[in-house]
């Protein structure tokens with residue numbers, strides 16, 4: 100493997116978060132180095148999207164430190180935070196395209212708002228990204244005319260239009276057919292290899308995670324239970340991880356009386 | 366117990382007002398600091414203003430006709446039909462024009478703005494804007510607020526003009542009040558002061574409608590009391606319409622009392 104620059108693009112330390120009184124994340128420590136693909140895995144509801152929201156500065160940090168591209172997110176002013184975000188790209192789970200604009204206008208929006216490029220250059224740049232996502236010819240369609248997988252890819256095209264140093268991708272393959280999701284996996288690898296992006300992918304798909312990840316972080320009920328390469332994960336003897344690898348449902352031995360009590364509890 | 370409940374409610378209301386205040390501050394701050402986007406503003410002017418003209422014309426016409434009818438019936442009893450022009454002119458410029466236009470704009474534009482921004486919130490589109498380094502206050506809210514402040518007074522003016530024409534139609538054409546006395550009387554009665562009152566009201570109403578409607582949609586996620594998703598959007602849209610209607614009527618009284 101090529102020797103990588105060891106500079107970190109993301110450092111999270113001792114992060115604790117709450118929604119109201121409910122604790123969602125506990126003692127999160129995580130770092131991602133430049134040019135790395137980090138996959139964050141976990142059951143649904145384990146706090147993956149919440150972690151992303153905190154990293155992106157969308158929620159106010161109460162406890163812990165998050166450093167994004169060497170800047171401490173909580174200490175930035177509003178304008179500094181917006182400036183920092185121009186260097187990152189985020190693809191949301193649903194695509195989050197603006198319904199009132201065409202796909203093309205959606206993808207060009209960051210260039211229109213954040214750069215002084217002329218109209219022609221912007222058009223060409225957006226065509227390149229659409230081509231990359233195999234979405235050529237859709238630029239004049241409205242988001243409502245696209246399928247779920249196409250929306251996700253259009254969202255990804257918008258996220259990478261500014262050639263960000265760091266890309267976040269929430270659930271790329273959730274709800275997609277195997278072929279489309281395999282294509283997305285290849286695309287993620289391609290973005291890292293050709294455009295030198297560092298990429299953080301949130302997913303609960305094992306196969307996709309093992310295909311693209313340099314390292315995998317496993318989140319369970321708001322706690323990180325393991326960070327490591329694929330080999331480390333495969334060798335782990337933590338029962339929660341083994342269950343996940345073997346796609347076993349979490350089984351608690353069932354006590355009939357206790358079960359009945361739980362169901363009938365007022 | 367009761368007292369405690371009241372305290373909690375009061376502090377909730379204060380927190381809400383604070384959040385709404387910060388929201389307005391952010392939007393106005395973006396209005397004052399360049400860069401400006403003319404495109405976004407024009408789009409909103411088209412939506413708030415141009416597309417509402419027809420509704421306002423129709424409403425203004427009927428309102429003008431009905432107040433002329435009512436005043437005629439009343440004035441005839443006192444034998445002072447010559448006052449019809451001033452009655453129609455004053456009631457339209459001071460009260461009915463600004464208030465009814467505002468209520469029409471709430472129904473047509475405020476509700477749509479609230480629902481649109483609420484949907485953007487629940488679909489993470491507002492988060493997406495933030496993540497692109499685009500300030501959603503600047504991009505979404507400021508153009509709407511400016512369009513509201515610019516368009517509502519113009520719509521109000523249209524309402525008043527069409528309303529006067531409706532009054533003229535009923536008074537002069539149907540009931541044979543002389544056209545000369547109708548307009549002369551109106552001209553004598555409606556002063557600059559009255560026009561200023563109407564203008565002030567309509568500017569304030571424009572700001573209030575857009576502020577309340579956009580804030581409810583934008584801060585949908587802070588509302589812990591109910592469901593999110595499509596039900597949440599429908600609930601806050603209703604809420605926006607009710608709150609802005611009541612605020613308009615209340616501030617109408619307040620402004621009248623202050624200016625008179």
Ligand SMILES: Nc1ncnc2c1ncn2[C@@H]1O[C@H](COP(=O)(O)OP(=O)(O)O)[C@@H](O)[C@H]1O
Pocket residue numbers: 118123141142143144145146147148149150
């Ligand atoms: N806006 C919110 N308000 C309250 N609780 C939330 C909110 N968003 C997520 N949660 C809770 O936080 C936990 C983690 O959610 P999330 O990060 O979306 O999980 P994941 O993305 O791993 O499926 C869940 O238990 C969820 O109920």
Ligand SMILES: [Mg+2]
Pocket residue numbers: 147148192270
């Ligand atoms: Mg999620």
